[in-house]
Amino acid sequence: MLGKIGRSPKTIVLKLPQAIIQTCFFIRIETVPTGTLYIVATPIGNPKDITFRAVEILKSADHILCEERRVGSTLLKQLDIPQKLLIELNEHNEDSLAQELVMILAQGENMALISDCGTPAFADPGALLIQFAMEAGIQVVPVPGTSSLMTLLSVSPLKVDEFYFVGFLPRKEEQRHRKLTELRKLRVPIVLMDTPYRLERTLQDIQKTFGKNKIITIGMNLTLPKEKILHDSVSTILAMVRGQKAEFILIIH
Structure with missing residues (x-):
């Protein structure tokens, strides 16, 4: 055998x-x-x-x-x-x-x-x-x-002809900050995701690195009854979802 x-x-x-x-x-x-x-x-x-x-x-x-x-x-x-x-x-x-x-x-x-x-x-x-x-x-x-990626891109209110897919950000604070700092240099939309319990932290990190007025599109619990698709500044969306946990994927425009 x-x-x-x-x-x-x-x-x-x-x-x-x-x-x-x-x-x-x-x-x-x-x-x-x-x-x-x-x-x-x-x-x-x-x-x-x-x-x-x-x-x-x-x-x-x-x-x-x-x-x-x-x-x-x-x-x-x-x-x-x-x-x-x-x-x-x-x-x-x-x-x-x-x-x-x-x-x-x-x-x-x-x-x-x-x-x-x-x-x-x-x-x-x-x-x-x-x-x-x-x-x-x-x-x-x-x-x-x-695919969560194509699902979110299909409802983006801003045209996305090309983008950079990051996937999951590093868990450690220093590595996350370094990665986001590198991404800030790009001139194309950036797509990333993370685990539900890091939703608020991810938005905070984006706000800290890109600025509170940076426009993002985020899809939460896509295809489920509690689905939310939000398009606004990162500071506005952070205030809306504070304390929540959800499967998510987002675009930094």
């Missing part, structure tokens, strides 16, 4: 003989049919935003890779998809797990990669797995869908 799968109540752990990984990993598999790695976008809030194609892929995949098993299991229940093997792939284990997953793909198993919400591997885990899969000759297929 090539490998074995051990299961615990919270996670899935894969183990393969190290000798097999070392000798076989970067050999392109061309003599036998290999599996396919599907990169599946899932809703950013409203479960009705899932595409028909995404549902078909999730139903047919042999394994589903997800950031958190609990979130992945909830999504399958919402879509009435029978529970199947969920393998956690996140920032804590991708470095050690990616090669083993490619070996399973090389045996002909199909996998669907999803993130907690939105498009995988974009400011989320998955890029290393995709790199290794392509290097091993595994077919990687994108299954597009909702």
Whole structure:
């Protein structure tokens, strides 16, 4: 047997003989049919935003890779998809797990990669797995869908022909300040996001670096009943959302 799968109540752990990984990993598999790695976008809030194609892929995949098993299991229940093997792939284990997953793909198993919400591997885990899969000759297929980035850009009241995507700001104060100071030199709109509990802090940092009159567009809890899309000076929006926590993405114009 090539490998074995051990299961615990919270996670899935894969183990393969190290000798097999070392000798076989970067050999392109061309003599036998290999599996396919599907990169599946899932809703950013409203479960009705899932595409028909995404549902078909999730139903047919042999394994589903997800950031958190609990979130992945909830999504399958919402879509009435029978529970199947969920393998956690996140920032804590991708470095050690990616090669083993490619070996399973090389045996002909199909996998669907999803993130907690939105498009995988974009400011989320998955890029290393995709790199290794392509290097091993595994077919990687994108299954597009909702994205918080494009959702917010589509309702921006100011024209955005080009922009600079930052993703998540550093957590440490000094690094955040240094990053924002560098971004202030740019002459294009800047798109960034952060965790819900850093909403107020992020706006404060932007105000401190760019000035209180800097215009921003922010989307909070996009596609959900409590969705808010605000366009105003950073100081005005900061006063409006003070004390709140929400999933958010914003544009600094």
